[in-house]
Amino acid sequence: MQFIRIFGDQCHHNKEESYLFPLLEENGAPATGCPLSTLRAEHQKSRHFTEILSTASADYIANHEAGRLALIEALQHFVELYPEHIWKEEFLLFPMARKMLSRKDLQSLLQQFSLAEADIGEHAHASYEALARDLAQRVGLDLPAHVA
Ligand SMILES: [Fe+2]
Ligand SMILES: [Fe+2]
Numbered sequence: 615m616q617f618i619r620i621f622g623d624q625c626h627h628n629k630e631e632s633y634l635f636p637l638l639e640e641n642g643a644p645a646t647g648c649p650l651s652t653l654r655a656e657h658q659k660s661r662h663f664t665e666i667l668s669t670a671s672a673d674y675i676a677n678h679e680a681g682r683l684a685l686i687e688a689l690q691h692f693v694e695l696y697p698e699h700i701w702k703e704e705f706l707l708f709p710m711a712r713k714m715l716s717r718k719d720l721q722s723l724l725q726q727f728s729l730a731e732a733d734i735g736e737h738a739h740a741s742y743e744a745l746a747r748d749l750a751q752r753v754g755l756d757l758p759a760h761v762a
């Protein structure tokens with residue numbers, strides 16, 4: 615839950631919502647429609663699913679048999695949401711950003727992203743990345759060099 619809340623939402627979603635999306639809007643990307651408003655709405659969905667998962671996890675810990683199905687359903691929300699969300703970022707958002715943003719824009723984004731990473735605590739970002747790598751390795755997935 616900490617990984618999803620802090621690394622996923624407080625750091626990663628925040629980098630997009632507070633810095634990248636507004637910068638794209640300043641450069642002419644429409645705030646409504648796809649991809650920006652769709653991605654923002656999906657971040658909201660993710661926050662809602664996080665609360666469902668939190669409750670389902672606690673119920674499962676209290677009683678594995680009674681909580682099993684709700685936990686599976688709660689995890690399924692993430693399985694359905696994130697591959698499509700990441701696809702939209704990889705194939706719609708990032709190509710648009712590459713066209714719209716200048717070298718100076720990218721440098722200022724990098725600085726803002728570093729501050730967002732520092733905000734979650736010294737070394738926290740690196741340890742969450744290591745946790746993501748460890749979990750991915752356990753299920754046989756390869757992560758890209760940088761997962762932030
Ligand atoms: Fe996102
Ligand atoms: Fe993202």
